[in-house]
Amino acid sequence: MATETLKSSKKQLSFWQIWNMSFGFLGIQMGFALQNGNASRILTDLGANVESLSWFWLVAPLTGLIVQPIIGYWSDRTWSKRFGRRKPFFFVGALFACIALILLPNADNFTAYFPALLVGAGFLMLMDASFNISMEPFRALVADNLPDNQNTKGFSIQTALIGIGAVVGSFMPWILNNVFNVPNNLSGVKVQPNVIYSFYIGAAIFMLAILWTIFKTKEYSPEERIQMGIVSEERTKEKFKIPAAMWKLGLVQFFSWFGLFCMWVYTTTALREHTYNLPTMDAIKAGLAINPNDLTLKNQLKLSEDLGDWVGILFGIYNGISAIFAFFIPLIAKKFGRSKTHALALLMGGLGLVLMFFMPNKTAMILPMLFIGIAWASILAMPYAMLAGVIPSERMGVFMGIFNFFITLPQIFSALFSGPIVKYLFGGNAAYAIVLGGVFMLLACIFTLRIKIK
Secondary structure, eight states: OTTSOOOOOOOOOOHHHHHHHHTHHHHHHHHHHHHHHHHHHHHHHTTOOHHHHHHHTTHHHHHHHHHHHHHHHHHHTOOBTTTBSSHHHHHHHHHHHHHHHHHGGGGGGGTTTSOHHHHHHHHHHHHHHHHHHHHHHHHHHHHHHSOGGGHHHHHHHHHHHHHHHHHHHHHHHHHHHHTSOOOSOOTTOSSOHHHHHHHHHHHHHHHHHHHHHHHHOOOOOHHHHHHTTSSOTTGGGSOOOOOHHHHHHHHHHHHHHHHHHHHHHHHHHHIIIIISOOOOHHHHHHHHHHOTTOHHHHHHHHHHHHHHHHHHHHHHHHHHHHHHHHTTHHHHHHHHOHHHHHHHHHHHHHHHHHHGGGOOSTTTTHHHHHHHHHHHHHHHHHHHHHHHTTSOGGGHHHHHHHHTHHHHHHHHHHHHHHHHIIIIISTTOTHHHHHHHHHHHHHHHHHHTTOOOO
């Protein structure tokens, strides 16, 4: 027994205790939703073309690749009687994330000093680094505080909160324009007012949600963790080793997140140029600069911006479906097992991404979002529930950080190569990149069936 983890005696937590513990993720995901739904739009408004979009999105996975393992390592080794173990990282990350959310849509205001695209990419990097500082300890916190038999439930509730936050963030530009009449088609601005104010609101909700978790959640002290048998002092001295199951899960994550990244980067462009056959935003704005009274160009600008808002609605729909489906994941996993549950969800997601290519209009795009929402719920819950059962509790933070490699690396791969693929292989049609992402997610489904975890 000297070198083995003792049997856990963690307390069973109620639904609302788990809810409060994960509530900060609602704010984090609202920030991610604003980024996912609007970053490509903001960058194109600032002058980026479709071939270069994926290069700007490199900053997201690169910062995650660097930041998450470091934060995981240090959060494992942090303890303050006043502030706790993971909670200091929540607050610091939230503070800088809010600053970045305010600055990104205002990147054009700094053009007197630097090119607008360079400023936008810099603020995007700050945003992603800050999101990762707050996000990484949340995964570890759930595994820290819950006994093994509540892991699936804990990550599912976390997924539901992620979905709620993402729905609010995704819908916000559309709500501000259609309910509160905040304009979205001003011809003399780079970023539309409804997008700018959405980011301001997102920053406020982000901070309030993080503070809710900080004040409502108790963490076990190092002494309590040893006394309760959560970890043993001897086990912390054992050799660091990545379990074989983690490598298999990593392969599934690689193909899953490649598909998601293609969707996030190219949906706005695909909807505008493939589904509605509109000119590029550069062409529309260049035409208006020459002839500002051209009614056709004005209508094209309005339709393009409306479609940009609609992408937020679509992303909100799949996140809303994920929030609902998350509550059923523990029941399905209990009956069919975690691997089969996750494989079925990935099958639905892959089919949804492929279907996007064939949808005739923006309303029809809702159908594939329903499929993608099921996959998203499982992607946010099941890999972590499976992983938590095979990694040592005393190194939960650093293992969760290393596991993030399998999320960031496919995004880096996609960012480096999807742009040239779209330009030279797909003839500039971004919709084909989303289909490619669907094929990758279907491969993830196949690889999931090879994983056997009790």
